[in-house]
Amino acid sequence: MDPKSVRYISECFVQPQYAPEESKQPFYLSPWDLAMFSVHYIQKGLLFTKPPPADEQENFIGGLLDRLKSSLSLTLVHFYPLSGRLSTRKEENPPTYLVFVDCNNSPGAKFIHAALDMTVSDILSPTYVPVVVQSFFDHDRALNHDGHTRPLLSIQVTELIDGVFIGCSLNHAIGDGTSFWNFFKAWSEIFQAHGNEACISQPPVHKRWFPDGYGPIINLPFTHQDEFVIRYEAPQLIERIFHFTSESIAKIKARANSEYNTKKISSFQSLSALVWRSITRVRRLPPETTTSCRLAINNRSRMEPPLSPDYFGNAIQTVRGIATAGELQEHDLGWAAWKLHEAVLNHTDKKVRGFVDEWLQSPFIYQLGQFFDPLSVMMGSSPRFNKYGNEFGLGKAVALRSGYANKFDGKVSSYPGREGGGSIDLEVCLPEASMHALESDGEFMASVSSSN
Template sequence: MSPIHFISTSTIQLTNAHQNHPQRIELTPGDLRVLRFNQNQKGLIFHKPKHLSNDQGLIEQLKTTLSHTLHIFYPLAGRLGLIENGNDDQTCCFFLHCNGEGAQFVHAVADGVTVADILEPTIVPDDLVYSFFPMNGLFNYQGISNPLLAVQVTELVDGIFIGCTMNHCVGDGTSFWHFFNTWSEICRRGGCVDQLSQPHPDLAREQLLNGIADLPIRIQRFQYHGIPERSVGPPLQQRVFHFSKERISQLKAKANAEMETDKISSLQALMAHLWISVTRSRGLDANEEVAYFILAGTRQRMQPKLREEFLGNAITSGLVKSTAGELVKNGLGWAAWEINKMIASKTTEEVRKSLDNWVKCPTVLKFEGMIDRTKLVTGSSHRFDVYGNDFGWGKPLAVRSGPADKCDGRLTVFAGADPGSIDFEACLSPETLQAMAQDPEFWTHDVKPNFNIGVDLNGAAQATPL
């Protein structure tokens, strides 16, 4: 029996429902590409505030400050708009309809569940963590008839979990955490929105294209009405690997020394370390091709550069390929250098060329089927300000992601709670995780696992920038 008890579901409106703002915001190629992906789901766990007189006061405070935040991030209070072009055309246009219909707010209680039940055990039973997130299983295009933002506040015995589901067509990981950072600051300041340290979002999406194409962009129609079909995948498990600042330095130094360079970054060394161990643990044939699908932010790769507070999807992707045997044989430095070269190749010219090619032949991909047991994909970023989200009760204890777009080989990177540390949330088959636990070369660097979520995931996997 699920310990989750739902108290209420309400709609949060803008503070000023009659504010003067555009009713329509066009979607860019990055926004349209993820229409058939699941939404962005991340959540934070806190100790329960002791200074509040009652839990209902906390809930009302969060509702009120969320309304203030939506006043600033008003597209999140809208819906996706859809225009179907003529029958002979067979194309359609999606856009953000800023109609102020509101965001969803869910108040729940996890009966008998403590913070320790989530953070301390090696295995968490069933899908406990995923029950802390609202609107599970929805695709982004279903924002036509569903909120673009949903928040679930779940009370634990001694803690609070704030799970947020944001439609990925509105923004990428940078946009997601910009919203979260703004909300927490407004709440910490008692609802005051004057002189925030967080800048307001930049909604000028046309600058992303910079003359490549006119908006709106027409795409081929697909089945966006009714209940989508879902494939049933194999059981998967999640485990969070925590890399301390010292271990990261060791891996980085080793990778650079092997390649006689100083260009390999800490994150590139970590990704290479995980890629090798996962490949070795999967027991693949030496001649079997393996690939690492990496997503990277393009705000600083555009010309002119996009502001960090740009609200939208500014990401690019690339593949690093090898054979299983070559990857394991060549080792850490070689794998990290291959990752380095791929990321370095994503120049301003290459990003612009990729946008231009997509506009000429728009395609909306499904995440299901893109990733299999020979591939890895890394999203999110260790640079996102996760632990700066103080709502007035202290910093978060940990960050967790929801069930959206999970697959065998999904690695989600976060900053660790300790300064300079990095966490990787690895979604893999139970057999692969078991083999990694017995891989002496992986553990040589004394990488300590944080916990292992033993949940079965039926279905696929978000793409956010690094």
């Protein structure tokens, strides 16, 4: 066996420690959830170093696994939809296709123990993220609709020589990034409180949002999954993590605002504009080519009245700035950043409700291959999530990594930097030639503080 490949040691299923009453009923999905069936699971995880005594503790990993499973069982009481499976009811006349979560006929969430004969340094020191990191996650290439036969949540704990990686794969039709990290946080809190489930600081809100007059049952206009489930295979990409200190980001923001003579452009809009201009430049697109920069945007705070920040489900869309490749290079950073600022500013309650109303009139399912194009940039995830606040008796994580899921040419995921304080890590996915060109781009690399 290749020592550089992951060995699977054991797997089991974890049920909620007890079944809350509401878990006995079908759990219906909102338009935002249903549109996600043909994209991948969310795959994110944290890399920890083993505490020093662990070297001498023969059963260190056994004790850790037991505590992770018992705390997960308690966490699933609160996040009970994650212990279920998708189920579909079909009618032929008229054709209806109703998908919901069934928590009563499921073995629970999956829990995998694996091992790899590599060190933390082997994972973090290479310039590009090693491909083996994709093996730290279950549900490789699974689409959310596969949740009919696969667990909606799968945890994989991979033991390294001197570290532990806790990888989480969560069905994206059940929750978005906010939901994912709220779950992770609750699990960490219960773990650290030694099973005191009352310690959850942000209990999930499961009541799904529907516009007046709709829900909770929404029938899709399909007769078979093949009408909307389309498998996606990413082109050959390499991944690199670029680190930006809070000081570097402050300079980018000051530059963008100064160039556009405003004070309204945010740090993240400024950084996204830098990435958009830089990647477009190294792609050497013809000047008349239309390109865009999409930003994942949270609808919770934009609704009137706002949804709870603890709303568990999908409440995201994308907004985008559009410009030709020539315009991006003719104008300065501030001009591009203002395009993104306007896109965010215009994403109002009216826009959100308009999108949902249109979807309800003519439901569609997002397709990875069509939704994203190789001429554009997509900024996903968020540096606002407190990802490094999740500890499992192992201290603060040393790095955050993701799996194969939802990646394509121009996908950039933003994470908080480990040191906090407004620093940001960008996980950039590009074909090899474009990545090498970006690494030689003076404007971009002048703002990068470090990378790995």
